[in-house]
Amino acid sequence: MTIAIAGAGLLGRLLAFQLARAGHTVHVFDPAAHAEARGAAGWTAAGMLSPVAELECADENVFRLGLRTMALWPQLIAQLDVPVECAFDGSLLLAHRGDEGSAKRVIDLLAAKAGGIDASASLAPQLLAAERLRQLEPSVRGPAHAWLLPHEGRIHTVQAMQALAASAPRVQWHWNSSVESAAPGVVRVQGAEQRFTHVFDVRGTGARPQLPVRGVRGEIFWLQAPGLALHRPLRLLHPRYRVYLVPRAPDLVVVGASEIESEDRSPVSVRSTVELLAAAHSVIPELAEARIVHSESNLRPALPDNLPRLETQPGLTRINGLFRHGWLIAPALVEQALQEMETR
Numbered sequence: 001m002t003i004a005i006a007g008a009g010l011l012g013r014l015l016a017f018q019l020a021r022a023g024h025t026v027h028v029f030d031p032a033a034h035a036e037a038r039g040a041a042g043w044t045a046a047g048m049l050s051p052v053a054e055l056e057c058a059d060e061n062v063f064r065l066g067l068r069t070m071a072l073w074p075q076l077i078a079q080l081d082v083p084v085e086c087a088f089d090g091s092l093l094l095a096h097r098g099d100e101g102s103a104k105r106v107i108d109l110l111a112a113k114a115g116g117i118d119a120s121a122s123l124a125p126q127l128l129a130a131e132r133l134r135q136l137e138p139s140v141r142g143p144a145h146a147w148l149l150p151h152e153g154r155i156h157t158v159q160a161m162q163a164l165a166a167s168a169p170r171v172q173w174h175w176n177s178s179v180e181s182a183a184p185g186v187v188r189v190q191g192a193e194q195r196f197t198h199v200f201d202v203r204g205t206g207a208r209p210q211l212p213v214r215g216v217r218g219e220i221f222w223l224q225a226p227g228l229a230l231h232r233p234l235r236l237l238h239p240r241y242r243v244y245l246v247p248r249a250p251d252l253v254v255v256g257a258s259e260i261e262s263e264d265r266s267p268v269s270v271r272s273t274v275e276l277l278a279a280a281h282s283v284i285p286e287l288a289e290a291r292i293v294h295s296e297s298n299l300r301p302a303l304p305d306n307l308p309r310l311e312t313q314p315g316l317t318r319i320n321g322l323f324r325h326g327w328l329i330a331p332a333l334v335e336q337a338l339q340e341m342e343t344r
């Protein structure tokens with residue numbers, strides 16, 4: 001088949017990789033100037049793979065897609081031509097003394113939702129004694145309470161975005177090419193219609209007006225902390241906001257993320273800087289001497305219900321609304337989309 005993909009973000013790259021490997025002729029269109037231009041939210045993401053922790057704001061479908069994706073990422077990474085850092089050592093939920101009330105509410109919610117979906121697998125948060133926390137993460141000093149989520153992981157999103165594009169054979173990448181509309185078998189690019197056997201519309205926040213998608217602003221920081229021992233993602237359960245810290249090779253800690261109902265793409269604000277970095281420092285005091293080497297803001301594509309949507313009809317597939325869990329669910333959604341395309 002000759003296939004058009006509108007959008008070279010996370011979904012677009014995954015689709016291009018899979019479809020090109022399956023022998024199809026693939027054209028990808030994106031307004032970005034080149035393959036490394038950082039317009040897509042996929043570049044900015046911290047790369048937490050958190051099926052259980054995301055249940056705080058997600059449903060059973062996202063949870064199941066997340067569990068499936070946890071099995072798919074290692075298989076995908078094994079097929080890439082360049083290495084991608086990815087680990088499945090679990091994650092920790094943390095709370096400071098005094099915040100145990102609100103933290104317990106989140107823990108109970110996650111336990112109830114995960115248990116209600118899959119009581120057989122021990123997915124619920126496991127309370128950690130202080131000694132065990134010290135063994136697992138010696139640099140965590142501030143929080144008094146900790147829970148382990150053993151089935152969670154992380155992926156280096158920048159490496160994965162690069163590797164997916166570099167490992168997709170014979171794909172024709174059309175940069176500086178904004179898709180104005182996508183319909184069954186047709187994309188309209190800069191005023192001209194182009195015909196294909198099948199079209200994938202994965203334009204994220206660019207899919208308006210065909211989808212009622214909005215952007216939700218998120219800000220992150222990269223801290224360079226040579227010598228810091230951090231083995232897995234941490235989430236601080238703060239009564240006012242969520243803060244996470246994700247280790248990334250070679251010596252970085254990604255701290256994120258704000259969640260603001262705005263499509264403002266301007267640089268990170270003073271308020272987010274103060275809140276996120278103060279919270280990160282309260283978890284790992286050693287970060288006081290880390291260096292802020294990068295900060296970034298971007299827009300998470302979200303639909304009105306904040307849930308993902310996959311629509312297939314002959315000649316056209318739309319996938320959107322991956323919101324804050326794109327890296328957690330995209331491989332499973334792409335798997336589902338390709339199966340649906342073949343059966344239509």
Ligand SMILES: Cc1cc2nc3c(=O)[nH]c(=O)nc-3n(C[C@H](O)[C@H](O)[C@H](O)COP(=O)(O)OP(=O)(O)OC[C@H]3O[C@@H](n4cnc5c(N)ncnc54)[C@H](O)[C@@H]3O)c2cc1C
Nearest residue numbers: 007009010011041042047048179204206218325326327328
């Ligand atoms: C700060 C932040 C932190 C995050 N952290 C995590 C995390 O830890 N874990 C997790 O699972 N997820 C996380 N996410 C969410 C994840 O990044 C997104 O869900 C995911 O990137 C969505 O993938 P997508 O392909 O739909 O959209 P995108 O990755 O945004 O790609 C959309 C693409 O469409 C292109 N496009 C737009 N308009 C057009 C047009 N007219 N024509 C053609 N192409 C177009 C864009 O240029 C872009 O390349 C985070 C996001 C942010 C912003």
